[in-house]
Amino acid sequence: xxxxxxxxDLNETLGGLLQPGALAxxxxxxxxxxxxxxxxxxxxxxxxxxxxxxxxRRVVDGVLFPMxxxxxxxxxxxxxxxxxKIAVFKLAIPILxxxxxxxxxxxxxxxxxPASPWMRVLExxxxxxxxxxxxxxxxxxxxxxxxxxxxxxxKTGATQVSLRNVVExxxxxxxxxxxxxxxxxxxxxxxxRGTGDDLSIRKMAANLVRVVLLFVGLLLALSAVGIDxxxxxxxxxALGVGIGFGLQKIAANYISGFVILAERSLRIGDIxxxxxxxxxxxxxxxxxxxxxxxxxxxxxxxxxLLITQRVENASLADTRIAVASQVQxxxxxxxDALRPKLEAALRGVPRVIADPAPGVQLxxxxxxxxxxxxxxxxxxxxxxTGNVKSDVNLAVLxxxxxxxxxxxxxxxxxxxxxxxxxxxxxxxxxxxx
Numbered sequence: 001x002x003x004x005x006x007x008x009d010l011n012e013t014l015g016g017l018l019q020p021g022a023l024a025x026x027x028x029x030x031x032x033x034x035x036x037x038x039x040x041x042x043x044x045x046x047x048x049x050x051x052x053x054x055x056x057r058r059v060v061d062g063v064l065f066p067m068x069x070x071x072x073x074x075x076x077x078x079x080x081x082x083x084x085k086i087a088v089f090k091l092a093i094p095i096l097x098x099x100x101x102x103x104x105x106x107x108x109x110x111x112x113x114p115a116s117p118w119m120r121v122l123e124x125x126x127x128x129x130x131x132x133x134x135x136x137x138x139x140x141x142x143x144x145x146x147x148x149x150x151x152x153x154x155k156t157g158a159t160q161v162s163l164r165n166v167v168e169x170x171x172x173x174x175x176x177x178x179x180x181x182x183x184x185x186x187x188x189x190x191x192x193r194g195t196g197d198d199l200s201i202r203k204m205a206a207n208l209v210r211v212v213l214l215f216v217g218l219l220l221a222l223s224a225v226g227i228d229x230x231x232x233x234x235x236x237x238a239l240g241v242g243i244g245f246g247l248q249k250i251a252a253n254y255i256s257g258f259v260i261l262a263e264r265s266l267r268i269g270d271i272x273x274x275x276x277x278x279x280x281x282x283x284x285x286x287x288x289x290x291x292x293x294x295x296x297x298x299x300x301x302x303x304x305l306l307i308t309q310r311v312e313n314a315s316l317a318d319t320r321i322a323v324a325s326q327v328q329x330x331x332x333x334x335x336d337a338l339r340p341k342l343e344a345a346l347r348g349v350p351r352v353i354a355d356p357a358p359g360v361q362l363x364x365x366x367x368x369x370x371x372x373x374x375x376x377x378x379x380x381x382x383x384x385t386g387n388v389k390s391d392v393n394l395a396v397l398x399x400x401x402x403x404x405x406x407x408x409x410x411x412x413x414x415x416x417x418x419x420x421x422x423x424x425x426x427x428x429x430x431x432x433x
């Protein structure tokens with residue numbers, strides 16, 4: 001039977017705040033908060049990472065401050081328990097614990113899902129639930145409410161479940177998942193730190209760690225709620241059937257993502273072309289790959305397409321690519337003397353590399369002039385080809401102007417044929433008379 005709410009407990013708590021020892025408790029609590037602030041300020045330094053969970057923009061914004069303050073306050077309460085009747089710490093410790101839960105949940109979820117529009121709503125919900133729990137605990141209503149919830153029971157199969165079990169299990173499951181996300185984010189940040197050729201491998205390892213930790217956290221959360229994990233064998237069979245039919249595309253994309261990261265056929269930073277879209281790979285996720293074009297547009301390509309379709313990779317084995325341009329000069333131009341000067345001008349363009357060397361060839365005899373093919377190589381295609389091609393064309397134009405070489409206009413040869421005037425026909429003799 002649930003016990004009734006006793007106002008005497010609340011009166012005793014409020015009366016304790018009026019005792020002379022409460023001032024000593026308040027002074028010790030203030031010292032704990034100042035000490036916590038000093039410790040966090042010393043540890044955080046001047047530069048704070050934008051995605052840090054332990055620290056925030058201010059000293060008290062991160063998770064570390066309420067954690068240190070709670071530890072110091074709990075130690076102070078134990079030390080004062082034999083000499084002072086505890087009253088202030090009965091209020092301070094639940095408040096600091098609530099603040100720690102709020103900061104931990106919000107900071108971890110914010111770091112894991114930075115672009116989620118639900119973060120603000122979730123932050124307010126967690127705050128309201130935590131502060132409401134503190135108020136119910138301080139006023140003595142929470143134990144009564146828990147006893148009443150324990151009497152609301154129902155049977156799920158062979159297991160009897162109470163409303164208290166569901167609520168406590170849900171809160172525990174939430175904390176377990178937050179902790180799993182926290183550990184996964186820390187390991188992922190550690191793995192992705194730095195740059196290099198092994199970035200794709202580190203990205204795959206980070207994704208695997210994240211999936212494994214979330215799976216373990218989900219199992220622990222289900223166990224905390226009271227769900228029998230042996231029943232998951234039936235659920236696993238049904239899930240396998242669902243993946244085989246309705247989720248086969250999603251499963252194929254996830255598996256393709258791990259295959260791409262493992263075999264390193266496509267890497268972050270590669271210049272690729274797929275389905276008439278060309279750009280640089282900026283991110284490889286477990287379900288899709290992000291390709292950013294030089295004009296700023298981004299394409300989200302399912303990983304299955306990168307496995308099953310032809311993909312042009314301009315930087316798989318060698319980042320150098322060939323770029324071509326063309327110019328037409330008038331007939332009569334000394335090509336043998338002009339070619340070395342044009343090639344020297346090409347070598348002077350900053351992004352044109354010396355090996356392979358640039359070259360100029362006589363490509364075609366056109367109707368209006370001779371076509372010269374200008375070929376050169378660059379080693380940084382991620383910076384674009386249009387700009388370097390423009391620089392090459394400007395260098396070629398400067399050489400042609402300096403040498404007095406004419407770029408011909410369209411020419412047409414017209415032949416004028418003079419047709420003799422027609423003679424008058426002879427007049428018949430009858431008409432002459």
